[in-house]
Amino acid sequence: MLCIPEIDEHFALHALKELIKVEKDWVPGAPGTSLYIRPTIISTDVFLGVRAAHTYRFFIILSPVGAYYPEGFNPVKIWVTKRHVRAVRGGIGEAKTPGNYAASLYAGEMAHQQGYTQVLWLDGVEQKYVEEVGSMNIFFVIEDELITPVLNGSILPGVTRDSVIALARLWNIPCTERRIAIQEVIDAQKAGKRVEIFGSGTAAVISPVGTIKYHDEVVTIGNNEVGPLTLKFYEALTDIQYGRTEDPLGWVEKVC
Numbered sequence: 001m002l003c004i005p006e007i008d009e010h011f012a013l014h015a016l017k018e019l020i021k022v023e024k025d026w027v028p029g030a031p032g033t034s035l036y037i038r039p040t041i042i043s044t045d046v047f048l049g050v051r052a053a054h055t056y057r058f059f060i061i062l063s064p065v066g067a068y069y070p071e072g073f074n075p076v077k078i079w080v081t082k083r084h085v086r087a088v089r090g091g092i093g094e095a096k097t098p099g100n101y102a103a104s105l106y107a108g109e110m111a112h113q114q115g116y117t118q119v120l121w122l123d124g125v126e127q128k129y130v131e132e133v134g135s136m137n138i139f140f141v142i143e144d145e146l147i148t149p150v151l152n153g154s155i156l157p158g159v160t161r162d163s164v165i166a167l168a169r170l171w172n173i174p175c176t177e178r179r180i181a182i183q184e185v186i187d188a189q190k191a192g193k194r195v196e197i198f199g200s201g202t203a204a205v206i207s208p209v210g211t212i213k214y215h216d217e218v219v220t221i222g223n224n225e226v227g228p229l230t231l232k233f234y235e236a237l238t239d240i241q242y243g244r245t246e247d248p249l250g251w252v253e254k255v256c
């Protein structure tokens, strides 16, 4: 989408494994910590102007990290904005590129000023349907249905989203990828239905959402407690990641 040539996947994985072997002493051991891996590619053209680049540098940043949110695995507060748009279909919303984050900074600051952790983005056309959170995809449990916004071209097809869907299939939990209006979620909560909301992302893993603010309305989700399905996904993913359980889907890659 940004005219960057594709990186050979096998080469990148091999390079990554070699790098981790060299830097293995930086892998933290305390619970809830990990070695964050951020493959990056930038243009190295000596040029000022607007066109696709001709030369690039690919590199991998490693960093030991703790929990992504100060809240840890506790419900976060999310602000739903109708005033700002992050991405639209046909744009670059589904690409992992800083441009998308640049478009999100102003609303992110407004969220922080009101005491909210991140912004929940709505679709850029009708500003009705849920897209994703600042750095997470989003899931809803309404009664017995697990729902996540369908990949429509303007949201990131996150690997953790994919993992949640794969685990749900493994456990025979129906997961629907569809358009979901924010009002549907609020109405379900108000009608006393069982509602859980959680975000999914590499850094956040699974992050429960306990409060959403939409217009001037503040809605508490599931008594601001971690829902049972949210906890099940969190435990399953982290158990696989930390090698505490069998990896049923062949995701674990042994490095050294």
Ligand SMILES: Cc1ncc(COP(=O)(O)O)c(C=O)c1O
Pocket (backbone or CB within 6 Å): 132, 133, 134, 135, 136, 137, 156, 157, 158, 159, 160, 161, 200, 201, 202, 203
């Ligand atoms: C905008 C956005 N959506 C979703 C995600 C989750 O993607 P993944 O699960 O691949 O980390 C991220 C992660 O950084 C993100 O920045």
